[in-house]
Amino acid sequence: MKVVLIFLSLLLTFTPKVAVASNPLKLLFCYEDKALPPYFLGAGSVVPNEKPGASIEIIRHIDSSINAVKINYIRKPWKRCLDDLASNKVDAIIGSYSEERALFAKYPMINNKIDQSKAMSNHATCFIKHKVSNFSWDGTYIKSTEKPVIAVPAGYSIINTINKLPVIIHEALSAEQAIYLLEKKRVDAAVSLCRLDNRKQINLATLNLELEIMFPPINVKRGYLIFSINYYQQNTSLVEKIWQFLTTFDSDKIYQEYVES
Secondary structure (H helix, E strand, O other), X not given: OHHHHHHHHHHHHHHHHHHHHHOOXXXXXXXXXXXEOOOEOOOOOOOOOOOOOHHHHHHHHHHHHOOOEEEEEXXXXXXXXXXXXXXXXXXXXXXXXXXXXHHOEEOOEEOOEEOHHHOOEEEXXXXXXXXXXXXXXXXXXXXOOOOOEEEEEOOOOHHHHHOOOOOEEEEEOOHHHHHHHHHOOOOOEEEEEXXXXXXXXXXXXXXXXXXXXXXXXXXXXEEEEEEEHHHHHHOHHHHHHHHHHHHHOOXXXXXXXXXXX
């Protein structure tokens, strides 16, 4: 009888800990509430069940492949996602590397440098203009009769690059609005994603026929799954496991399907 009581006591002592350990850790992932093909599709707060965008499909593969995590999604304006990551209100976003963001976010690093092997995407950003415009770009210099106004989505890190050029930046609410402002000739040019992985041109068939994409790109950057400092500090092993998963997962096929659709 004494042995049985001891066994029951041990069972009651350790069972709750096992149950807690078996519960997956929650991760709140924030992404833009505007469409940004091929990465995000749909608009508003709803996360589409089908064809949510290539980046969201990759996040879903992480969720289904790593039992230790349960990912929840929330859509907000991009600048809000950045601010909420900085204040630890959300746990993760996808974004390119910048020294400014590295002050409040955790990137995959190796030898004190960004670990490019853990990138989710490799994309280029280009200027878009009206075909009849005298605005020109050779990859280094801008030529225009007057100081051009460029529409750039608020919060995009490329603003830091364009700020070094002789232009006036108009911060748009989204990439979609930046193109709209250009179509209505309220700005001289806009910026948009134009290439994926340096070899796959993003399908811009829906672009207004009066507009054209300007090559070479303004810059080429990689997109990373980045975490709030609090979430990384509390769940370091899980975050490292997620980043390691991305080094072995073949995301090219998913991106290509969206690019060609």
